[in-house]
Amino acid sequence: MIDVVDLSKSFGKLQVLRSITETIKDGEKVAIIGPSGSGKSTFLRCLNCLEDPTSGSIFFEGKDLADLRVDINLSRRHIGMVFQQFNLFNNKTVMGNITLAPVLVAKSERRKAMRHNTFAAVTNLFSKKKKEKLPVKSKKAIKAEAEENAMRLLERIGLADKAASYPSTLSGGQKQRIAIVRALAMNPKVMLFDEPTSALDPEMVGEVLELIKQVADEGMTMVIVTHEMGFAREVADRILFMDNGIILEQGTPEDIFTNPKQPRLKEFLSKVL
Amino acid sequence: MQAKWEVFYEKFITYDGWRTVVDGLVATLEISVFGLIIGIVLGTIIAAVKVMPKTNIFVRLLSLICDVYVGFFRGTPIVVQLLVGYFVLFPALDVRISALNAAIAIFGMNSGAYVSEIMRSGIQAVDGGQLEAARAVGLSFTTSMVKVVIPQAVKNILPTLGNEFIVLIKETSVASFITVVDITKAFKDIGSSNYEYIIPYLMLAAIYLVLVMIITFAIKLLERRLARVDRRS
Ligand SMILES: Nc1ncnc2c1ncn2[C@@H]1O[C@H](COP(=O)(O)OP(=O)(O)OP(=O)(O)O)[C@@H](O)[C@H]1O
Ligand SMILES: [Mg+2]
Numbered sequence: 448m449i450d451v452v453d454l455s456k457s458f459g460k461l462q463v464l465r466s467i468t469e470t471i472k473d474g475e476k477v478a479i480i481g482p483s484g485s486g487k488s489t490f491l492r493c494l495n496c497l498e499d500p501t502s503g504s505i506f507f508e509g510k511d512l513a514d515l516r517v518d519i520n521l522s523r524r525h526i527g528m529v530f531q532q533f534n535l536f537n538n539k540t541v542m543g544n545i546t547l548a549p550v551l552v553a554k555s556e557r558r559k560a561m562r563h564n565t566f567a568a569v570t571n572l573f574s575k576k577k578k579e580k581l582p583v584k585s586k587k588a589i590k591a592e593a594e595e596n597a598m599r600l601l602e603r604i605g606l607a608d609k610a611a612s613y614p615s616t617l618s619g620g621q622k623q624r625i626a627i628v629r630a631l632a633m634n635p636k637v638m639l640f641d642e643p644t645s646a647l648d649p650e651m652v653g654e655v656l657e658l659i660k661q662v663a664d665e666g667m668t669m670v671i672v673t674h675e676m677g678f679a680r681e682v683a684d685r686i687l688f689m690d691n692g693i694i695l696e697q698g699t700p701e702d703i704f705t706n707p708k709q710p711r712l713k714e715f716l717s718k719v720l
Numbered sequence: 721m722q723a724k725w726e727v728f729y730e731k732f733i734t735y736d737g738w739r740t741v742v743d744g745l746v747a748t749l750e751i752s753v754f755g756l757i758i759g760i761v762l763g764t765i766i767a768a769v770k771v772m773p774k775t776n777i778f779v780r781l782l783s784l785i786c787d788v789y790v791g792f793f794r795g796t797p798i799v800v801q802l803l804v805g806y807f808v809l810f811p812a813l814d815v816r817i818s819a820l821n822a823a824i825a826i827f828g829m830n831s832g833a834y835v836s837e838i839m840r841s842g843i844q845a846v847d848g849g850q851l852e853a854a855r856a857v858g859l860s861f862t863t864s865m866v867k868v869v870i871p872q873a874v875k876n877i878l879p880t881l882g883n884e885f886i887v888l889i890k891e892t893s894v895a896s897f898i899t900v901v902d903i904t905k906a907f908k909d910i911g912s913s914n915y916e917y918i919i920p921y922l923m924l925a926a927i928y929l930v931l932v933m934i935i936t937f938a939i940k941l942l943e944r945r946l947a948r949v950d951r952r953s
Pocket of ligand 1 (some may be wrong): 458488
């Protein structure tokens with residue numbers, strides 16, 4: 448799904464990622480753990496190029512996202528991201544948050560289809576090989592479809608009654624679940640989570656983890672940076688321990704938690720468990 | 721006081737002084753309103769350049785030009801800008817416009833420098849996570865700005881823009897340096913026609929004060945409206 452090759456990232460003189468090579472397989476759930484400042488967030492943010500890699504490649508669907516000639520916006524449509532601070536769009540309702548990107552994408556597809564059809568109409572006059580016309584949805588239909596889909600997702604998390612609310616009126620747990628649903632609305636192939644529960648009050652952590660688990664069970668490929676060791680152990684197929692810009696040790700939850708090898712990992716676990 | 725009123729009354733009503741005052745008020749409002757509009761257009765362009773990611777040479781060059789522009793207009797007095805513009809630059813460039821239009825143009829360019837700073841800081845006050853979240857769902861930089869960041873920035877910007885309008889109205893009182901007859905000049909002329917300044921100048925002050933109070937009130941209304949949108953549930 449994602450192939451990271453020789454990825455390095457520096458902020459000025461500070462080298463945060465040191466030549467990381469790693470593959471995230473289809474359907475795999477990967478948890479990233481490690482001490483603060485080890486580069487977990489930076490690694491995750493490089494996967495969708497929110498941080499531009501200093502060197503190396505990120506292959507996703509056969510394209511190198513680190514290559515500036517690749518249209519990163521197209522690729523990002525298929526990579527969902529969930530932030531620690533939720534980052535719901537404050538100027539949009541819950542419905543607006545979920546439908547903004549799907550509607551814009553559908554509208555841009557619509558424009559493309561219309562361009563294609565105009566072009567086809569002209570070339571069809573002159574050429575024997577007739578070009579197919581593409582279907583063009585009306586703007587109304589696009590919006591209705593996106594809202595229908597959003598409502599389905601909201602019902603699933605029991606927040607359908609919040610569709611018209613603004614984010615400022617929601618609890619942290621509600622915000623984060625809506626942020627997850629906003630990412631899901633794009634039908635992503637992979638989802639990235641950066642400490643999705645770290646900014647939540649303790650009583651709201653459960654509901655968010657529960658939703659992430661559900662999404663995991665449906666077969667979504669996931670990369671999750673987390674401090675919730677119990678959750679990592681339960682959900683992840685594989686755990687990466689990052690320290691000082693490299694993946695120092697990795698393995699199944701069993702390996703990592705019951706049979707850690709690196710002293711740094713042992714020390715880390717003794718602190719967090 | 722009685723005598724002063726009579727002197728003023730004679731000039732103001734009998735000799736049609738009020739017409740000059742009305743014309744002056746119109747000129748003042750024209751300079752401030754059109755000046756602000758030009759300022760908003762220029763300020764938007766400059767702010768847009770300033771918040772663009774500085775990835776290529778072209779953007780960096782534009783950004784440098786904007787810095788020089790803003791530096792010049794914020795670094796020199798408006799009176800000097802009026803004088804240099806109207807008596808030096810415009811003649812040199814063979815731009816033939818009326819003093820009033822020159823004042824509108826120069827006040828507009830001046831306010832563009834300030835408005836650009838207002839807009840830039842209004843945009844930068846929006847949490848960076850908003851832009852990131854928009855980019856993360858695949859929106860381009862421009863679309864993210866237009867759909868997510870700028871609507872939120874407007875809330876920070878509009879009230880401050882109202883203040884800029886107030887500043888502008890007050891500053892236009894120096895427009896007579898380039899022969900524009902604004903409201904200040906109108907009252908000054910009335911006063912100097914008979915050396916009776918007390919009433920004209922007090923009236924002048926009162927008119928500015930009323931103008932400013934009206935705008936302040938409008939800003940308050942606007943702020944309250946903008947705050948409400950957020951809390952709607
Ligand atoms: N935009 C930035 N500019 C400069 N330095 C940065 C930037 N982002 C991160 N860093 C630095 O890079 C290092 C790694 O940061 P990163 O956020 O990836 O760590 P982390 O493992 O996610 O830590 P935490 O568990 O605290 O979230 C830190 O030293 C941090 O200060
Ligand atoms: Mg982090």
